[in-house]
Amino acid sequence: MDPLSRFFTDPRAHDAFSLRVVMAPPFAIDVRDEAALTLIVPVRGSAWLVPQAGPPQLLSPGQTATVRGPEPYRVADRPDQDPTVIIGTDQVCRTPDGEHLETTMRQGVRTWGNDPAGETVLLIGTYPSEAAVGQLVASALPQLAVFDTDETDATLVALLERELSSSDLGQGSAIDRLLDLLLLHVVRAFARRPAGTAPSWVAGSSDPLISRALTLLHDDPAAAWTVAELANRVHVSRAKFAARFSSTVGQPPMSYLTSWRLALAADRLVGSDATTATVAAEVGYSSAFTFSTAFSRAYGMSPTAYRRARRSALAGTAPA
Template structure:
């Protein structure tokens, strides 16, 4: 498994919120939906994204932006335009005074705004990240922008075409297109020098890369540093030193984090038992998993399961 596949190998879009917005300047929307991850693509016109905790960025047609939540941001024709609309959790749209707007601004299937507007934006939000996805969120800046000329396919025009269709299975089609758009943007961004986290870059190392793949592909195995070093053909000392230098933590600490991320994700499945999850991620008993889970995450698996959203 390559590192980007591993990074994205978790809950994918399922009934993701997708919207086509059409506006004429001046316009400004204050986004406070608390979504953990948002993808914005500009179809035509110009737009600014102004996050609460990062520098603003301008978009040109074909550009794709990825915003890491849950902090809010502004979408506007100009950073100085005051917001006229607020998007709340659950995609509830209101004026600044709280008056509902969704129905009054609806233009058609998954489309709202101003008829015949000069600016067209596509917005997709991931509402239900699992614990593995939190690993992705931790690797991202608050805002990244991939210009149109760095993309690798006609995904923005295709999504723009499909988002307004109302056909059988359309939700699944849109989910997959959103996933492709996100993966393409991240693949491009992670390919930039010094953009990716250390463990991602370490995947290309001839020693640490194979070790990472072994841990991620077989987390249930009773790994030790010595066993891992033997598999990749180096001494224990060499592996421990090189792994820590490149990844930022020792091999067994990385394995613990990976196991618990997988466990947290699996616990969202309605039929999963604690014992079955423990076995799948390499813990000898439910008690051992619970102890590690509480020590690292501060809550029990049961508390995590109760608090995890379903979808």
């Protein structure tokens, strides 16, 4: 099961929030929510996406943008527009002077903005933490990516706007699934871009031999894999397999397996109440101590601290 398929084995977007944003100029939304990943889809009018580093990007209807946190960014009618709204880590929106905008910015169910008849309409979907979006799915995208009309599924966008504009039965679940599907489509589009831009697990899928090895690792991460065993399963010599895997994927087989195991463990820690020992065993570690050491080295904190921090991040709500 590849990372994108794994993404759909759990209900991901129930941890996200979605809004239809309607704005009239002048506006500049200074987003400081530190979210793991945000999708921005203009459906009417245009807006500038201004990252903290790098040039501004003009977004027009038919395009989709993704932004990886935690760096702040602005969405504005002009790239040099001063902020008119600030969205903080608590997902509460304020003026630059600190005035709350709960009443003035709400325009109905799942609609938010400074003017209900504003000329710019954006669909926004935000995954607040990497636990919500999946470690390897989030890593598949750069800090900022803009997808043109031929890379964006117009049918999904139209369905998402329709659901965000209604209050029908099952709306929340429909929006969740549409947001996940839209994310799937843009990750696929990014993976199809020229060589050298795709993440390691996508790059490897272009080589039939390495793709078979990746499938083995993805489907059974807890198995006691060795380079020799993987080479035997794909019917090549150990030396040839190790060299080909490293050159194609960009890291040795066992390093990739460690990253995959720890990414799965990170999601499992946040999405369940399983003990550290249970999670360790599920992803192929013989002891909780060994797992905790590896996890701390990769994520900068213990599994318990990671679970606590990410669950705290997931407790955020949509802008008020």
